[in-house]
Amino acid sequence: MTERHAPDATPAPSAADRPQAVGRAVIRAALGSLPASPGVYRMVTAKGEALYVGKARNLRKRVAAYASAGKLSTRILRMVARTASVEVVATHTEAEALLLEANLIKRLKPRYNILLRDDKSFPYILITGDHDWPRITKHRGARTREGEYFGPFASAGAVNQTVNALGRAFPLRSCADSVFASRTRPCLQYQIKRCTAPCVGRIGAEDYDALVGEARAFLSGKSRQVQKRLLARMQAASDKLEFETAAIFRDRIRALAQIQASQGINVAAVAEADVVAAHQQGGQTCIEVFFFRAGQNFGNRAYFPVQAGAAGPGEVLAAFLGQFYQNKQVPRLVLVSHALPEQALLEEALSVHAGRRVRVVRPQRGERRKLVEHALSNAALALARKLSESAAQRRLLEGLADRLGLEAPPRRIEVYDNSHISGTGAVGSMIVAGAGGFVRNAYRKFTIKGVATGDITPGDDYAMMREVLTRRFTRLMKESPGREPETWPDLVVIDGGAGHLSAAEAVFADLGVSDIALVAIAKGPDRNAGRERLHRPGAAPLNLDARDPVLYFLQRMRDEAHRFAIGAHRAKRTRQAGRSALDDVPGVGGKRKRALLHHFGSARGVAQAGLADLRKVEGISTAVARSIYDYFHADG
Numbered sequence: 001m002t003e004r005h006a007p008d009a010t011p012a013p014s015a016a017d018r019p020q021a022v023g024r025a026v027i028r029a030a031l032g033s034l035p036a037s038p039g040v041y042r043m044v045t046a047k048g049e050a051l052y053v054g055k056a057r058n059l060r061k062r063v064a065a066y067a068s069a070g071k072l073s074t075r076i077l078r079m080v081a082r083t084a085s086v087e088v089v090a091t092h093t094e095a096e097a098l099l100l101e102a103n104l105i106k107r108l109k110p111r112y113n114i115l116l117r118d119d120k121s122f123p124y125i126l127i128t129g130d131h132d133w134p135r136i137t138k139h140r141g142a143r144t145r146e147g148e149y150f151g152p153f154a155s156a157g158a159v160n161q162t163v164n165a166l167g168r169a170f171p172l173r174s175c176a177d178s179v180f181a182s183r184t185r186p187c188l189q190y191q192i193k194r195c196t197a198p199c200v201g202r203i204g205a206e207d208y209d210a211l212v213g214e215a216r217a218f219l220s221g222k223s224r225q226v227q228k229r230l231l232a233r234m235q236a237a238s239d240k241l242e243f244e245t246a247a248i249f250r251d252r253i254r255a256l257a258q259i260q261a262s263q264g265i266n267v268a269a270v271a272e273a274d275v276v277a278a279h280q281q282g283g284q285t286c287i288e289v290f291f292f293r294a295g296q297n298f299g300n301r302a303y304f305p306v307q308a309g310a311a312g313p314g315e316v317l318a319a320f321l322g323q324f325y326q327n328k329q330v331p332r333l334v335l336v337s338h339a340l341p342e343q344a345l346l347e348e349a350l351s352v353h354a355g356r357r358v359r360v361v362r363p364q365r366g367e368r369r370k371l372v373e374h375a376l377s378n379a380a381l382a383l384a385r386k387l388s389e390s391a392a393q394r395r396l397l398e399g400l401a402d403r404l405g406l407e408a409p410p411r412r413i414e415v416y417d418n419s420h421i422s423g424t425g426a427v428g429s430m431i432v433a434g435a436g437g438f439v440r441n442a443y444r445k446f447t448i449k450g451v452a453t454g455d456i457t458p459g460d461d462y463a464m465m466r467e468v469l470t471r472r473f474t475r476l477m478k479e480s481p482g483r484e485p486e487t488w489p490d491l492v493v494i495d496g497g498a499g500h501l502s503a504a505e506a507v508f509a510d511l512g513v514s515d516i517a518l519v520a521i522a523k524g525p526d527r528n529a530g531r532e533r534l535h536r537p538g539a540a541p542l543n544l545d546a547r548d549p550v551l552y553f554l555q556r557m558r559d560e561a562h563r564f565a566i567g568a569h570r571a572k573r574t575r576q577a578g579r580s581a582l583d584d585v586p587g588v589g590g591k592r593k594r595a596l597l598h599h600f601g602s603a604r605g606v607a608q609a610g611l612a613d614l615r616k617v618e619g620i621s622t623a624v625a626r627s628i629y630d631y632f633h634a635d636g
Helices: 019-033 059-067 074-082 095-110 154-171 177-181 205-219 223-239 243-262 311-327 343-354 365-402 448-451 461-479 498-512 549-577 590-600 601-610 613-616 623-632
Strands: 002-005 039-044 052-055 085-090 124-128 135-140 148-149 270-279 284-293 296-303 333-337 359-361 413-419 424-434 444-447 490-495 517-522 533-535
Touching: 019 085, 019 490, 039 059, 039 095, 052 059, 052 074, 052 095, 059 085, 059 124, 074 124, 074 148, 074 311, 074 448, 095 311, 095 343, 095 461, 124 154, 124 205, 135 148, 135 154, 135 448, 135 613, 154 205, 154 243, 270 311, 284 311, 284 365, 311 333, 311 343, 343 359, 365 549, 413 461, 413 549, 424 461, 444 461, 444 490, 448 461, 461 498, 490 498, 490 549, 517 549, 601 623, 613 623
Parallel strands: 270 333, 333 359, 413 490, 490 517
Antiparallel strands: 002 085, 039 052, 039 085, 124 135, 124 148, 270 284, 284 296, 413 424, 424 444, 517 533
């Protein structure tokens, strides 16, 4: 695999002024150095930001398609206009290129690719194998601990529910090894019949291993055999008139039935598969994924890829699957709802990634088709809920525009707040909201530098707000001179009153920022919620009705900014609490710091020590001792 950087064209004007012809010229200039082999290409801005990542069987031929204006979507034309250079990575095979493409999209998150959001790892059930008495527990993250993993499950809730039910069916220990080793009497889990108390010898090793084997068999898909054995043992106990023992087996059978009932649909024909279905409506796509392992349904989850508006369901599914399995185990079978472009290539790439054969199938009939249809109906319901929430959000934005006299509903709202205690540990916060609700990956924190330098009097909220807004919009003007709607706000909300509004107006006037609506939301008399006053430039303060949904919307945004600011402030205080006066002394690292503290007992003791005393500390040379002494006696 080799990486090449195609030469940039001559310096081009900013993205705001540069026509698409310049971007096409950049691409044409790069074609001469591109190989006619498989690989991955990246369209990059002048600042090195990845705009788009794609893969190709023939890099030169694929990239050449961007050099002509015809047959390109509006989204791709905007990407071409911002392209300043083309970077390529040549690969040995097209399957390798597909895997690399998915990896780069996940890592770089290019603006013009279809992106998978909320890509968290899935939880598993773990039966540990590194202890004489195995433990059953929930596990998330790297699978480094010795033992058997069962999953993935769609959510932590699904795992917790299953583990709790398994505790009733197979009363294995769930405590940590350290707790197990320190027990001298049975815990509450034993009292409620969720554990057999192996820690204090209430069960023998042979019987406990039998329980572990039954749990393992059940999670491996042999639930019917386990149930049959439990039924036989219950009947045998009943025949011997051992009704208490029979009742124990009865309760275990009921617990197994509860697990199976909570799993919804189950299909014996599918032992290990993911069912992936896409539904499109209103310019959005929902992808629903069902997880089937060991013939059991381990739950489902809905995903809403971004930047997928113009793509068909098959194209979105293909992009989704490549990114989805980057950090997950691929099952042997993936059932999809739509035909995929280059489906055979995707199947080959997933097989390479998994290290074994993986099949990607679009079933046409039978039980597998019913599974796909079930996933499709769930995707449609999830998208309907999201669209309903989006419609409610749009109504709030329209109402906000109406109350504030804006020309159109704001697409991006930025809300600012400060947090400090008597001026110390001052931080600013920015949260972002839009048509889809809060955009948490766009949140920003600002350490107020002016307080540390003395340019801002501690506690001067107005000066702090001026610093935060100046830094935010100075950087924004550099990074996005074309005022792309994804990064520039239509409305700025300040948590504060008329003074904060004046500070924001002054910043905008100094920077030449215009056409951005400003509003400051001040707490009402006695700081009562519902009596807030809205301050706007050149207009009288506005009071909304306490029951107005728009006021509630503003309160939610303000409270979110306040929550985020307080969180940043507390984190900063926590970091500062662990610092010592010795941390800033030149030449004193961790080892010397420990030696000084051990010798003098505290940082104050070090500060009060004489030069001769400092030289007596192990590891402190004469030069370092002089440096420490001068640091604490600079004014002496």
